[in-house]
Amino acid sequence: VQLLQSGGGLEQPGGSLRLSCAASGFTFESHAMSWIRQAPGLGLEWVATTRGSGGRTSYADSVTGRFTISRDNSKNTLYLQMNSLIPEDTAVYYCAKDPLYDNSWYAVFDYWGQGTLVTVSS
């Protein structure tokens, strides 16, 4: 399993960024995928999840209406579109997959991307 992230960087408040996460080594469409972030020196915050198929998504209140999680199962790629960025969005962003153990879905994160830093500052 590999989750290779790209995107991120420095953006001004009010700006937009898109993160990507290219997946390999597993049946991408069968797994829910998520974004989690970690502000510098702080803990982990779940951001959003998209189910394997059917398009159902969930968001943290802190990003609802500003961020959009999406996936392209034909490209095995997960995305996070981040709009109306604020300084509090500054963090390392990780993509992660939910596992299936014995065909049961567990809402945990068994593989993580390498992380990408998003800095929102003027």
Add this chain to the structure above:
Amino acid sequence: EVVMTQSPATLSVSPGETATLSCRASQSVYTNLAWYQQRPGQAPRLLIYASSTRAPGIPARFSASGFGTDFTLTISSLQSDDSAVYFCQQYNYWPPRTFGQGTRVEIK
């Protein structure tokens, strides 16, 4: 939102000894609790899910237990590369999936 509280904030343990970490949920999450290890500069790694089940490839030195609101992660025969921050995460009531603030384990 279920609030997860971990204690202690920092734990200093000698090599070969046992570390015991605690995680408390603000309401019952039954056994829907996971533990992660995050070494410096790395992404987190899943250790435990369903309160006490080791993830594939996790050594038996890592064990966990608990039900409802109180959970424990035990790391026996501590090694230098166990130095990390450990997080718990509930997935009984989500969204949101919530994490504890972490316990830092230092090896003396």
